Structures are given as structure tokens and as C-alpha cells.
Amino acid sequence: MAGIIQRPKGTMDVLPSEINKWKTVEEIVERQAEVFGFREIRIPTFEDTGLFVRSVGDTTDVVQKEMYTVTATGDSSFTLRPEGTAGAIRAVIENGLLNEAFPQKYYYLLSCFRHEKPQAGRLREFHQFGCEMIGSPSPAADADLIALAQSIIDSLEIKNVKLYINSIGCPECRAKYHEALKKYFEQYRDKLCDTCKERLEKNPMRILDCKSDEDKKLAKNAPVILDYLCDDCRAHFDGLRRALGVMGINFKVDPRLVRGLDYYTRTVFEFITTEIGAQGTVCGGGRYDRLIEQLGGKPAPALGFGMGIERILLIMQKQNCNFFEPTTCDLYIAPMNENCLDEAVRTANILRGDGVSVEYDLMGRSLKAQMKYADKIGAAFVMVLGEEEVESGFAKIKNMATGKQTEVDLENISEEFEELFCNAIMEKDEDFRKIEENFLKNRKNGEGRS
RNA sequence: GUGGGUAUAGCGUAGUUGGUUAACGCGUCAGUUUGUGGCACUGAAGACCGUCGGUUCGAAUCCGACUAUCCACCCCA
Numbered sequence: 468m469a470g471i472i473q474r475p476k477g478t479m480d481v482l483p484s485e486i487n488k489w490k491t492v493e494e495i496v497e498r499q500a501e502v503f504g505f506r507e508i509r510i511p512t513f514e515d516t517g518l519f520v521r522s523v524g525d526t527t528d529v530v531q532k533e534m535y536t537v538t539a540t541g542d543s544s545f546t547l548r549p550e551g552t553a554g555a556i557r558a559v560i561e562n563g564l565l566n567e568a569f570p571q572k573y574y575y576l577l578s579c580f581r582h583e584k585p586q587a588g589r590l591r592e593f594h595q596f597g598c599e600m601i602g603s604p605s606p607a608a609d610a611d612l613i614a615l616a617q618s619i620i621d622s623l624e625i626k627n628v629k630l631y632i633n634s635i636g637c638p639e640c641r642a643k644y645h646e647a648l649k650k651y652f653e654q655y656r657d658k659l660c661d662t663c664k665e666r667l668e669k670n671p672m673r674i675l676d677c678k679s680d681e682d683k684k685l686a687k688n689a690p691v692i693l694d695y696l697c698d699d700c701r702a703h704f705d706g707l708r709r710a711l712g713v714m715g716i717n718f719k720v721d722p723r724l725v726r727g728l729d730y731y732t733r734t735v736f737e738f739i740t741t742e743i744g745a746q747g748t749v750c751g752g753g754r755y756d757r758l759i760e761q762l763g764g765k766p767a768p769a770l771g772f773g774m775g776i777e778r779i780l781l782i783m784q785k786q787n788c789n790f791f792e793p794t795t796c797d798l799y800i801a802p803m804n805e806n807c808l809d810e811a812v813r814t815a816n817i818l819r820g821d822g823v824s825v826e827y828d829l830m831g832r833s834l835k836a837q838m839k840y841a842d843k844i845g846a847a848f849v850m851v852l853g854e855e856e857v858e859s860g861f862a863k864i865k866n867m868a869t870g871k872q873t874e875v876d877l878e879n880i881s882e883e884f885e886e887l888f889c890n891a892i893m894e895k896d897e898d899f900r901k902i903e904e905n906f907l908k909n910r911k912n913g914e915g916r917s
Numbered sequence: 918g919u920g921g922g923u924a925u926a927g928c929g930u931a932g933u934u935g936g937u938u939a940a941c942g943c944g945u946c947a948g949u950u951u952g953u954g955g956c957a958c959u960g961a962a963g964a965c966c967g968u969c970g971g972u973u974c975g976a977a978u979c980c981g982a983c984u985a986u987c988c989a990c991c992c993c994a
Contacts, residue, residue, distance in 0.1 A: 473985080528992050532918085550994080579994075584918080586988060595994055662991075727993060737994095748994060775994030803952065834952055842954040853952060867954070 477583070477591025479777075487793040492779055493576060494791070495622050496596050503615040505572040505598055510554040512578070513537075516544040522553040522758055524729025526669060533581040547580035550728070551597040552755070552771055553762075559601065560764035569602025569767070576776075588746030588778045598752075599771035601759070606706030609734045609754060609770060610714060616738060616750050616772055617716050624789065625740075625782045628749055630717065632736040633724035634704040635672070636696050638757070644695035645671055655685050675723040691722045703733055730755040734770065743781040750774040798864070798884065799841035800827040801834055803853035810857045814850070814880055821881055823888075842867065848887065850875075866891055 474480060481489055497507070516536055523530050535547040548554050555573055559565060576596050583589060596619075600612050613630070620628050635641060648671040652659065659667065659674070663682055666673045675686050696704065711718055718736075726735045735753035752772025760766040783790070798818060802811040811827040818825045826844070828837050834851065841849045849865045856862040856877070863872045864887060875883035 476985085533992080581993080583992075584990095585986090586990095589993075593994065597994095745989065746993075751994065773994055778994060801953080833947095835954080836947085838954040840954085846954095849953075851953065855952090863953095865953070870954090872953090 475591065477585040477589075479590060479592070484793075488780055488783070488790045489776070491790040492623065492776055492783070496619055496774070496776075497574070497576065499619045499622050500574040500596075500598060500615065503572070503611070503618070505574040505600075505615070508555055508558060508573040508575050510551075510558050510575065510577070511548075513545045513547050514554050514557065516546040518553050518557055518762070519546055519549060521761060522556070522730055523550065527727055527729055529581065529727065533583055535580045535582055548577070549581045550579055551575055551577055551595055551773060552599060552728075552730070552758075555597065555599050555771075556601075556759055556762055556764070556769070559599075560759065560762055565601075565759070565765050565767060570608065571601045572598070573601075574598045586746065587744035588775070588781055590777060594776035596774040596776060597771060599769060601769040602767055604756070604768040606703050606734075607710055609703075609707045610710030610716075612752070612770055612772065613711065613718075613736060614714050614716060616752070616774065619774070620738060620750070623779065623783060625779070625786060627742060628738050628740045628782070629719065630736060630738050631721040631724050632707070632711075632718050632734065633692070633721050634696060634700060634707075634733050635692060635725065635731060635735055635753075636700045637732050640695055640697040640700055641692075644690065644692050647690045647695060648672065648674070651689050652685070658682075658685060672725045676725055686723065693720075693722050700733055707734055726751065726753060730758040730761070732756045736772070740778075740782055742785050743778060746778065748775070749778045749782065794824065795845035795847065796826050796841075797824040797846070797888065798826075798848045798850060799837070799844070799846035800825065800850045800852060801837040801841065802828055803834060803851065805831070807852045807854065807857055810877070811852050814852070814877060817880055818884055821885070823884065847891070848884075869894075 500507075516534070519534065520530055525531070529549050534549055536544055537546075538544050555575060559571070559573070564571060574597065576594070578592050579595050580592050582591060585591060598612065598615060600608055613632075617630065636644065649667060652663075652667055652671060652674060656664065656667065658681055660682055663674045672692075674682060675689065693701075693704070708718075708720070724735055724737060726737075731753040733754045733756065736751070737748050738750040739747045740749055741747055750772055752770065754768070754770040756768040757766075759769055782788075800811040800815055802808045808828070815825040815827050826846070828840075830836075830840075832840065838849065846867055849867060850862050851865075852862055860877045861874055862877055863874050864884070865872045866887075868891075873887055875887065
């Protein structure tokens with residue numbers, strides 16, 4: 468197989484055999500967002516590079532070394548979106564939506580691009596489901612947003628995903644905290660790992676979640692952000708905790724939870740699993756009260772989260788979650804020979820017009836081979852068309868599950884097939900009911916005996 | 918960007934201390950008589966053993982480089 472071109476590193480092909488898994492997640496996630504009052508927004512795949520530099524932050528890893536940036540003919544520089552928030556907020560501002568009533572709730576399902584080294588749960592093109600809520604400064608909004616994320620996780624029936632929350636304060640109290648942190652770590656400067664020595668200058672909060680053992684020990688006794696929050700930020704965080712309690716959502720406060728994008732203020736949160744390798748953050752988000760203003764919009768508080776679809780799928784597969792059934796063929800038409808193909812095509816066209824999924828032989832195969840194929844693609848019914856049938860105008864349709872054959876009038880195939888199809892569904896329901904009745908009866912008997 | 922693991926038919930694997938026709942399962946295709954699938958059986962197609970170079974009489978097997986891929990660091994979804 469020399470010379471074939473393969474997919475770019477860190478990208479994925481989703482084949483038809485897997486597509487039902489994606490559709491399951493997409494549908495559940497979108498439905499749940501709609502239930503919470505969020506509405507879909509669609510934005511471009513690439514944006515002006517400056518948008519991400521200004522929002523995500525020019526000191527962040529994402530902007531510094533992970534962006535796919537192209538310079539088009541002329542002088543403009545564009546970047547494939549590394550995340551969804553910046554574009555969504557840009558769209559809201561640009562289309563004058565900030566003049567509409569608050570709160571506003573948007574969701575999107577899109578692919579993002581980051582030039583990273585791939586590993587389990589980390590791709591260069593990955594899919595993100597995101598939600599943004601604009602306008603409310605209240606902790607109730609934070610709680611409502613987190614409740615949506617939790618409800619999505621519940622609806623997907625994934626387990627062992629834990630919620631961690633923290634407040635990183637407003638720029639004012641965070642500045643004070645940075646000072647205190649610097650002071651603390653200065654005295655241990657020599658003991659810190661190399662990257663953390665740099666962090667000490669630029670972003671001391673990052674030292675807190677350094678993985679090096681020595682740094683972890685030092686971080687244990689470091690000052691905690693929560694002790695440095697100003698009154699407003701403290702009240703906000705208390706309000707959030709209270710609201711989550713009212714909603715019955717379990718969470719842990721993790722004072723060392725820091726996020727890598729610059730635009731966050733106050734609330735930050737992550738849903739984390741330990742079941743899919745090192746990249747355990749399934750959903751991450753927080754409040755970004757200054758971002759809209761930074762992007763040139765009329766100041767408004769806002770918050771949001773992003774959820775990694777691939778990571779969700781990894782968990783669901785690991786936990787053997789249920790997925791929607793893949794769509795299958797309703798009817799396979801098997802012409803006996805070439806002379807009967809025309810009739811097969813005619814019949815297929817009529818039924819397809821009714822929305823029935825119909826296939827017929829395109830390989831010139833024997834009847835037996837066609838039956839095998841029909842079975843393989845999961846056809847619910849098979850109709851055999853030979854010379855006899857074409858002449859008489861009557862053909863038999865076989866129910867592949869039961870083996871039962873029914874004669875139908877080809878003149879009237881629409882009605883005939885619909886009836887057959889509905890009957891099969893009803894019979895199936897009947898079977899389920901019998902199974903259920905038996906189960907209940909047996910259980911009763913069992914209870915009686917014991 | 919830094920580490921470590923792996924690389925054999927479409928997929929999953931075997932391949933013994935280097936020895937000549939590289940094996941098995943799944944899948945694909947065709948058959949097991951005459952117009953009906955799932956099971957079973959038979960057979961066929963399909964691999965220059967990731968690439969290049971080296972050691973050797975001889976390499977899928979040993980060595981080196983490269984490439985790809987996986988995992989971890991970093992960072993994040």
C-alpha cells in the first residue's frame with residue numbers, strides 16, 4: 468500500500484458503522500440544551516486571527532503555539548478556530564444581538580483545531596459542544612449553566628464524572644492573590660521546576676496544578692485564592708454553592724482549579740473522569756464577565772462551557788452505554804434476472820416516494836446471494852420479483868425476522884407495504900408485551916415461592 | 918517541543934534459538950443442483966512482513982536511521 472495519502476495526524480474518519488454513536492450524542496446534547504432554553508448559533512470555521520489573540524489571550528499555549536493560522540492573499544491573517552466562545556461572542560456583538568433582551572442563551576456543535584501532539588482524548592481536529600449565556604451577573608446563571616451540563620451528562624447515562632468548581636475572582640482580587648502567591652513561591656524559587664520558575668513571573672496560578680511532586684508539596688501550603696476574594700466575588704461564589712445545593716448537584720470545591728484561557732473571571736468549573744486516560748476533562752467552562760467588552764461590545768456579563776464530543780464518546784464506549792439503532796433498509800427487492808430489474812426499479816421508486824428505505828440488486832447476483840446480502844444489511848423485508856410476479860402483478864414479501872411471506876398487489880404497493888410494515892411493528896409490540904407479561908408472571912411466582 | 922511502546926492481508930492476531938511455499942480467526946467473493954437469508958461445510962481472492970540501509974551463505978525475525986501510530990509530559994475539550 469505504498470503511496471496512499473493518509474489522513475492528517477490527529478484527525479479522525481467516522482465511518483457509517485460508528486455514525487449512530489455520534490448522532491446519539493449530538494441529538495441528546497442539542498435536545499437538552501433546547502430544554503434549558505438555549506438556541507443554536509452557527510459561526511464560521513475560521514476567524515480573524517486577532518479575535519483569538521484578544522480573547523483567549525496572547526500568553527496562552529493555545530494562541531502561542533497551537534493555532535492553525537493561514538495568511539490569505541493580501542494582508543489578512545485567519546485562524547481555524549481553536550475553541551467556540553470567541554467566535555460566538557463575536558457573532559453576537561457583530562449582529563447587534565446585545566441590544567436584545569437578556570439573558571441570551573446560545574449553543575453550537577462544531578469542530579475546533581489545535582496543533583497539538585495527539586494522544587488519548589486529544590486530537591488536532593476535535594468536536595466541541597458549547598453553550599454561552601449572556602447578560603446575567605447572578606450566581607443563579609452559573610448554577611443554571613452547570614445544571615445544563617450535568618443534565619446532559621445524566622441524559623447520556625455516563626457515570627463517574629465529577630464536578631469541580633472554583634472561583635478565580637475578578638481581576639482586582641486576582642491581582643492581590645498573585646502578589647501573595649509570588650511572595651510565597653519566591654522563598655522556594657530554587658526548588659521549583661523549570662517551567663514553574665517561568666510561571667512565577669507570568670502566571671503564578673499555574674504552579675498550583677503542576678504535576679511535579681516537589682512542586683505539589685510546595686503548593687499544598689500555598690495561599691488559597693478563596694481567601695483573597697473581594698466581598699462581591701466571595702458573595703458570588705457562596706451564591707453559586709448555595710444554588711447548586713438547592714438543585715441537588717454534587718460538586719467539590721477545588722481551590723487549585725485554574726483554566727488555561729485568559730478570559731475567565733470568577734466561576735470556573737470542570738467535569739472530570741478518570742476512565743479515559745490522562746485527558747479527563749469532559750466539560751470545562753466558567754464566567755467571562757469582561758470578554759464582551761474586550762471584544763468591543765457593550766459591556767455585559769457572560770459565561771459558558773465547552774464539552775468534548777470525542778471524550779464523551781470514549782466514556783460511553785468504555786461504559787457500554789446505549790446508542791440509537793443505526794438506520795437499516797426497510798425493503799430489499801430481489802429481481803430474479805435482468806428482465807425483472809425494471810419492475811424492481813419501478814416498485815422501489817414508488818416506495819421511496821413514500822419515504823420507505825428501499826434497495827434492489829445492482830450487482831447482478833443470484834437470488835441466494837441477494838438473500839444473503841439483504842440479511843447482511845439488515846433488511847426488514849425482502850420482495851422477490853421473477854417473471855411470474857411481473858406477469859401476474861402479484862409478489863410475495865418476506866418478513867426477515869419471522870420468515871412469514873405475504874402476497875401483495877404490485878398495483879397497490881404503497882398501501883400494501885404500509886399495512887405490512889405497520890402490522891409487523893404491532894406484532895413486535897405484541898411480542899414485547901407477552902415477554903413483559905411473562906416476566907412479571909414469573910417474578911410473581913418466584914416471589915410467591917420464596 | 919520532550920520521553921516511552923508498537924509497526925505482519927480490509928480488521929484482529931500467530932510466527933518458536935535468523936533457514937527457504939509467512940499461518941489463523943473475522944470480513945469479502947463463489948459454491949454445497951433446480952426461485953429464498955441467518956447455521957454448517959468446501960473453495961478462491963487478498964501481504965514485496967511500515968520505509969531505507971546494514972550484519973549474514975540466508976532476515977518478518979538481529980542492528981541503525983527515517984516515517985507512521987499509540988501512550989505519557991505540557992496544555993486543554
